[in-house]
Amino acid sequence: MPTFVRPTLLTILNFVLILVCILTPFSTPARSGSQALAAESKFKIAGTVVNSVTGAPLGKARITLMDTANRANMLSVITGDDGHFTFHSLYRAKYSLQGAKRGFIPAAYEQHEQFSTAIVTGPDFNTENLVFRLTPLAFLSGKVIDESGEPVRKARVWLYAENHRGGMKRIERRGADLTDDEGYYEFSALAPGNYFVSVSAKPWYALHLPPSAPRGVSSSVSATPLDVAYPTTYNNGATDSQGATPFSLQAGDHMQVDIHLSPVPVVHLTFHVPEDQRQPMPMLQKRVFDNVENVQTEGVQSIAPGVYELSGVPAGKYSVLLPDPQPGRPQQSSQITLDKDGQELDISRGEAMASVKLSVKIPRQSSGSQQVTIGLQDSRMRVIAANAIDAAGDVTLESVPPGKYALVAFSPDKRYSVVRTVVSGAETSDHVLTLTPGSSLSGTVFLALGVVSVEGFVHRGGKPSSGVMVALIPKDPQSHIDMFRRDQSDSDGSFSLPAVIPGTYTLIAVEDAWGFQWLQPDVLNRYLQHGQNLTIGELMTGTVHLPDPVEVQPH
Numbered sequence: 121m122p123t124f125v126r127p128t129l130l131t132i133l134n135f136v137l138i139l140v141c142i143l144t145p146f147s148t149p150a151r152s153g154s155q156a157l158a159a160e161s162k163f164k165i166a167g168t169v170v171n172s173v174t175g176a177p178l179g180k181a182r183i184t185l186m187d188t189a190n191r192a193n194m195l196s197v198i199t200g201d202d203g204h205f206t207f208h209s210l211y212r213a214k215y216s217l218q219g220a221k222r223g224f225i226p227a228a229y230e231q232h233e234q235f236s237t238a239i240v241t242g243p244d245f246n247t248e249n250l251v252f253r254l255t256p257l258a259f260l261s262g263k264v265i266d267e268s269g270e271p272v273r274k275a276r277v278w279l280y281a282e283n284h285r286g287g288m289k290r291i292e293r294r295g296a297d298l299t300d301d302e303g304y305y306e307f308s309a310l311a312p313g314n315y316f317v318s319v320s321a322k323p324w325y326a327l328h329l330p331p332s333a334p335r336g337v338s339s340s341v342s343a344t345p346l347d348v349a350y351p352t353t354y355n356n357g358a359t360d361s362q363g364a365t366p367f368s369l370q371a372g373d374h375m376q377v378d379i380h381l382s383p384v385p386v387v388h389l390t391f392h393v394p395e396d397q398r399q400p401m402p403m404l405q406k407r408v409f410d411n412v413e414n415v416q417t418e419g420v421q422s423i424a425p426g427v428y429e430l431s432g433v434p435a436g437k438y439s440v441l442l443p444d445p446q447p448g449r450p451q452q453s454s455q456i457t458l459d460k461d462g463q464e465l466d467i468s469r470g471e472a473m474a475s476v477k478l479s480v481k482i483p484r485q486s487s488g489s490q491q492v493t494i495g496l497q498d499s500r501m502r503v504i505a506a507n508a509i510d511a512a513g514d515v516t517l518e519s520v521p522p523g524k525y526a527l528v529a530f531s532p533d534k535r536y537s538v539v540r541t542v543v544s545g546a547e548t549s550d551h552v553l554t555l556t557p558g559s560s561l562s563g564t565v566f567l568a569l570g571v572v573s574v575e576g577f578v579h580r581g582g583k584p585s586s587g588v589m590v591a592l593i594p595k596d597p598q599s600h601i602d603m604f605r606r607d608q609s610d611s612d613g614s615f616s617l618p619a620v621i622p623g624t625y626t627l628i629a630v631e632d633a634w635g636f637q638w639l640q641p642d643v644l645n646r647y648l649q650h651g652q653n654l655t656i657g658e659l660m661t662g663t664v665h666l667p668d669p670v671e672v673q674p675h
Contacts, residue, residue, distance in 0.1 A: 162209070162210075162211070162212075163209075163210045163211065163212060163241035163242065163247065164206060164207065164208055164209075164210060164241075164247065164248055165185065165206075165207045165210060165215060165217075165239055165241065165247045165248070165250070166204070166205065166206040166207070166247070166248040166249070166250065167204070167205060167248070167249060167250025167251060167252055168199075168202070168203045168204050168205070168250070168251055168252065169181045169183065169199050169203045169205065169219055169221070169252045169253075169254060170203060170251060170252070170253055170254070171224075171253075171254065171256060172253035172254060172255045172256070172371060173255070173256060173370075173371045173372055177199075177201075177202050177203025177204075178199060178203045178221055178224070178254060179199055179200055179201040179202070179203055180198060180199065180221065181198070181199045181203065181205075181219055181220065181221035181224075181254065182196055182197075182198055182199075182219070182220050182221070183196065183197055183198075183199065183205045183217060183218070183219050183252065184196045184217070184218040184219075184220075185207050185215050185216070185217055186215060186216050186218070187213050187214075187215055188213075188214045188215065188216050188238055189213060189214065195207055205252075206248075210241050211241070212241050212242045213240075213241060214238045214239070214240050214241075214610060214614075215238060215239050215240075215241065216228060216229070216236065216238050216239075217229040217238075217239060217250075217252065219252050219254050220254075221254055223256060223257055224254040224255060224256055224257060225254065225255045225256075225257055225309075225311055227254060227255070229250070229252055230586070230587045230608070232587075232589070232608060232634035232635070233285050233634060235589075235606065235607060235608035236608060237586050237587050237608055237609065237610050237611055238610040238611065239610070239611050240610055240611050240612040240614070242612075245611065245612060247611070255311070255312065255371045256371045256372035257308070257309045257310060257311075257371075257372070258310040258311070258312060258369045258370065258371060258372060258373040258374070258375070259306070259307070259308050259309075259310065259373070259374045259375070260279070260306070260307045260308075260310060260315065260317075260369060260373075260375050260376075260377065261304065261305065261306040261307070261374075261375075261376055261377075262277075262304070262305055262317070262376050262377040262378045262379060263299075263302070263303045263304050263305075263376075263378045263379075264277065264299050264303045264305065264319050264321065264378070264379050264381065265303060265378060265379070265380050265381070266323070266380075266381050267380075267381065267382050267383060270303075271299070271301070271302050271303025271304075272299060272303050272319075272321050272381060273299055273300070273301055273303060273324075274298050274299060274321075275298070275299040275303070275305075275319050275320065275321035275381075276296060276297075276298060276319070276320045276321065277296065277297045277298070277299065277305040277317060277318070277319050277379075278293060278295075278296050278317070278318045278319075278320070279293070279294045279295040279296070279297075279307050279315060279316075279317055280292065280293055280294060280315065280316040280317075280318070280408075280409060281294045281313050281314065281315050281316075282313055282314040282315075282366060284635045284636065284637065286501065286604075286639060287636075287637055287638040287639030287640070287644075288500070288501060288637055288639045288640075289637050290410050290500065290501070290502075291316065291361075291409035291410050292409075292410070292411075293411070294307075294315075295307055310369060312369055312370055312371045312373075313368075313369060314366035314367070314368055314369075315366060315367060315368075315369050316354060316355060316361075316364050316365075316366050316367075316409075317354065317355040317377055317379065318352050318353065318354045318355075318361075318364070318408075319350075319352070319353050319354075319379045319381065320350070320352050320416070321350050321381060322349065322350065323348055323349065323350060323383050325346060326346060326347070326348055326349060326383075326432075327346035327347065347385065347386055348383040348384060348385055348386060349383065349384065349386045349432055349433070349434050350381045350382070350383055350384075350434075351384055351434040351435075351436065352406075353379055353380075353381055353382075354379075355367060355377050355379060357380070359434075359436070360436065360437075361407065361408045361409045364409075384434050384435065385435075386431060386432050386433055386434060387433055387434070387435055387458045387459075387460065387463060388429050388430070388431045388463075389429065389430045389431075389433065389440075389456075389458060389463055389464070389465055390423070390427060390428065390429045390430075390463070390464050390465070391427075391428055391430075391442075391464065391465040392426055392427055392428075392464075402420065402430060402440050402441065402442045402465075403440070403441040403442075404417055404430070404433060404438045404439070404440060404441075405438065405439040405440075405441060406436065406437070406438055406439070407437075407439075410500055410502060411502070412439065415433065415438065417430055417431070417432050417433055418430075418431045418432030418433075419431075419432075433458060434458075435458050435459050435460075436457070436458060437455070437456075437457050437458075438455075438456055438457075438458060439453055439454070439455055439456075440453070440454045440455075440456055440465060441453050442454070453471050453472075453473055453521060454471065471522060471557045472557045472558030473518075473519045473520060473521060473522070473557075473558075474520045474521070474522055474555035474556065474557065474558065474559045474560065474561070475516070475517065475518045475519070475520060475559075475560045475561070476496070476505075476516070476517040476520065476553065476555070476560075476561045476562070477514065477515070477516045477517075477560075477561070477562045478494060478514065478515050478516075478517075478527075478562070478563055478564065478565045479513060479514050479563070479564045479565070480492065480494060480509045480513050480514070480515055480529075480564075480565050480567065481513070481564060481565065481566045481567065482513070482536075482567055482569075483567060483568060483569045491508065491531060491532055491533075492508070492509050492529055492530070492531050492536060492567070493506050493507065493508045493509070493515075493529070493530040493531070494506065494507065494508075494509060494515045494517070494527065494528070494529055494530075494565065495507075495517075495527075495528050495529075495530065496517060496520060496525035496526070496527065496528075496553065497525060497526045497527075497528045497601075498523065498524075498525055498526075499524075501601060503528070504520060504521065504523075504525060505517040505518075505519075505520045506530070520555055521555075522555050522556055522557045522559070523554075523555060524552060524553070524554045524555075525552065525553050525555065526551055526552050526553075526599065526601070526602075527541065527551040527552070527553060527565060528551075528602050529565075529567055529602070534569060534570070534619070535569070535570035535618075535619035535621070536567045536568065536569055536570070536621075537551075537567065537568050537570070537600070537602050537603050537621040538551035538565055538566070538567060538568075538602075539551070539566055539567065539568040539621070539622075540565075540566040541553075541563060541564070541565050541566070542563050542564040543561055543562070543563030543564075544561065544562075544563065550599060551565075551599070551600075552599060568621050568622055568658075569619075569621075570618070570619030570620050570621045571619070571660075571661050572619075572620045572622075572656050572660050572661060572662065572663070572664060573616060573617065573618045573619070573620065573662070573663045573664070574592060574605075574616070574617040574620055574627070574654065574656075574663075574664045574666065575614070575615065575616045575617075575663055575664070575665050575666065576614070576615060576627075576665065576666030576668075576669065576670060577609075577612070577613040577614050577615070577666075577669040577670070578590060578609040578613045578614075578615060578629045578669060578670050578671075578672055579613060579669035579670070579671055579672065580631075580671070580672040583613075584609075584611075584612050584613025584614075584669075585609060585613050585629075585631075585672050586609050586610060586611045586612070586613060587608060587609060588608065588609045588613075588629050588630065588631055588633075588672050589606060589607075589608060589629070589630050589631075589633040589634060590606065590607045590608070590609060590615040590617070590627070590628070590629045590670065591604065591605070591606045591627070591628050591629075591630070591633075591638075592604065592605040592606070592617050592620065592625045592626075592627050592654070593625060593626045593627075593628060593644065593648060593651070594621075594623050594624070594625055595623065595624040595625070595626075597639075597644060598641065600623070601639075603621050603623060603625075605617040605618070605619070605620055609629070613669070620656050621656070622656045622657060622658040622660070623655075623656055624653075624654075624655050625653070625654045625655070625656065626648050626651040626652065626653055626654070627651050627652040627653075627654055627666075627670055628647045628648065628650070628651040628652075628670070628673065629670040629671065629672050629673060630647055630672070630673050630674075630675060631672050631673065631674055631675055632674075632675040633675055636675070647673055650671070650673055651670075652666070652668070652670055654666075
């Protein structure tokens with residue numbers, strides 16, 4: 121009779137372990153982000169890339185897809201001749217699309233300013249018939265010609281463009297070029313928009329004679345036919361930015377704008393300083409659109425003890441910045457209209473510049489880098505003066521023109537806002553400083569850190585709406601522009617507003633609001649009447665999920 125051996129528990133366990141190993145596939149190495157993205161999958165994003173002007177499909181365009189929650193998950197495809205692209209086997213998530221092709225402006229899907237619409241995959245969303253529009257680049261060239269019809273070599277050509285970002289129209293410098301030996305300049309790869317061109321040059325034959333005034337006399341150099349200059353000239357022939365008119369550059373344009381220069385007699389500006397003091401070096405500045413730019417001159421020369429002359433300047437309106445001869449005293453700024461030769465500048469009537477010294481208090485919850493810059497911003501959202509806080513938490517802003525400014529804070533990785541100031545012993549929740557001539561203010565600035573995110577959905581007629589501008593508007597918006605937050609709704613109507621500062625807000629959603637001056641008070645008030653009110657408390661953190669969708673308002 122056969123003898124049977126009762127199996128032990130250890131034997132049974134070993135048998136089970138061997139069986140599991142046989143039935144289980146060998147493990148594979150960890151896959152890259154793009155491999156994992158393609159493997160965990162059941163959805164598809166597809167569409168066609170087209171020329172935004174003609175509607176023609178664009179082949180050989182690169183489309184890049186990124187998971188917005190994990191940007192290491194990235195895939196790229198090249199469109200075929202029919203402009204079609206497809207991303208297969210995608211898991212349920214939210215994706216951004218980037219498009220690029222030579223001769224077109226690289227852009228995200230439905231991009232407006234720095235915002236775009238992300239694509240949400242899922243069983244309830246149709247993501248296979250997208251139309252991705254790329255805008256052709258424009259090119260601008262021209263020739264600078266003198267009064268004899270000859271080309272002007274080495275002329276400095278400046279390009280300016282209208283900017284409507286942030287709901288306010290501004291004109292900003294966009295580039296510069298020097299004319300070649302045949303007088304030509306060129307600006308390539310331009311976006312559609314309204315532009316200006318200005319030219320600064322010197323006549324090759326100009327001769328500014330050395331001063332020869334007798335001692336104690338402030339008369340200038342006698343006028344000669346060669347004592348001339350070219351005034352800064354704009355594309356329409358104007359010699360001042362206030363008289364300049366823009367030209368419209370459309371997508372794909374190859375436009376030529378020639379500029380003709382005509383010489384004008386220069387004026388010589390004289391000024392006196394006490395003979396026992398060192399020579400100051402005045403600087404001429406001129407308002408150019410929304411900025412103040414320095415003006416090149418032939419320099420300053422002594423024509424008599426205590427009498428100096430600045431020459432080589434065409435007639436016009438200027439600001440004169442003159443350092444005080446005594447160290448430690450503020451600079452002087454004078455406004456002057458040069459309309460005749462031999463004009464004298466009375467520096468005693470100059471308006472002294474102001475200075476500000478502040479102690480900056482950063483919130484305790486700020487971790488990591490605390491690189492913070494404090495600036496003064498005028499009503500046109502131009503930063504007039506700025507400086508980084510030092511190791512002691514102090515910042516000094518010097519040589520600031522008198523005026524009314526908003527205190528603003530900048531950081532490379534955080535969003536701060538000035539919420540309280542103590543200046544000259546007076547505490548206020550306002551962050552506006554009024555600087556008088558020669559004033560020297562000191563005080564303390566308290567910053568708040570944006571740590572709350574606001575998330576919700578945009579609806580139109582009860583359905584999600586994509587590509588809509590969403591704006592969180594603070595109370596008293598003109599005084600708290602730095603507390604604005606904006607986003608563009610994604611394909612499922614969702615939006616997210618990060619780094620919101622504690623305060624009282626109104627949330628609005630406006631269709632086709634990109635590129636017009638919605639920040640103007642009369643325009644903004646119309647939208648605020650139909651927005652959602654929202655309060656972010658000082659102790660709130662994390663994400664606020666809005667229970668009700670925001671209804672879209674028409675432009």
